[in-house]
Amino acid sequence: xxxxxxxxxxxxxxxxxxxxxxxxxxxxxxxxxxxxxxxxxxxxxxxxxxxxxxxxxxxxxxxxxxxxxxxxxxxxxxxxxxxxxxxxxxxxxxxxxxxxxxxxxxxxxxxxxxxxxxx
Numbered sequence: 640x641x642x643x644x645x646x647x648x649x650x651x652x653x654x655x656x657x658x659x660x661x662x663x664x665x666x667x668x669x670x671x672x673x674x675x676x677x678x679x680x681x682x683x684x685x686x687x688x689x690x691x692x693x694x695x696x697x698x699x700x701x702x703x704x705x706x707x708x709x710x711x712x713x714x715x716x717x718x719x720x721x722x723x724x725x726x727x728x729x730x731x732x733x734x735x736x737x738x739x740x741x742x743x744x745x746x747x748x749x750x751x752x753x754x755x756x757x758x
Contacts, residue, residue, distance in 0.1 A: 644678035649693035651712035663711040
């Protein structure tokens, strides 16, 4: 185990590897800095983009794989990586290839629209 540094905000969330805040429930998604000054620089950069940020750089231990030991935040976040994509709608079969199922899908040419307005 080695000492590493992580950035934590005022809600107890950690800066993640995918450049967004994570709640720490999956520690492998937390960004790790090997040196404290890297963590401080990261915190300064984040603070420049978000003036309401109140963060800190924490020294934590990491396992042999470099995953930090962090306490999960009480303010849990929905992780977009955990969301399953919506199922694709099934295609309906028509009797002829290229046949339109609905009359509202019939393309109208410019000539057709001109004749509608002239009448």
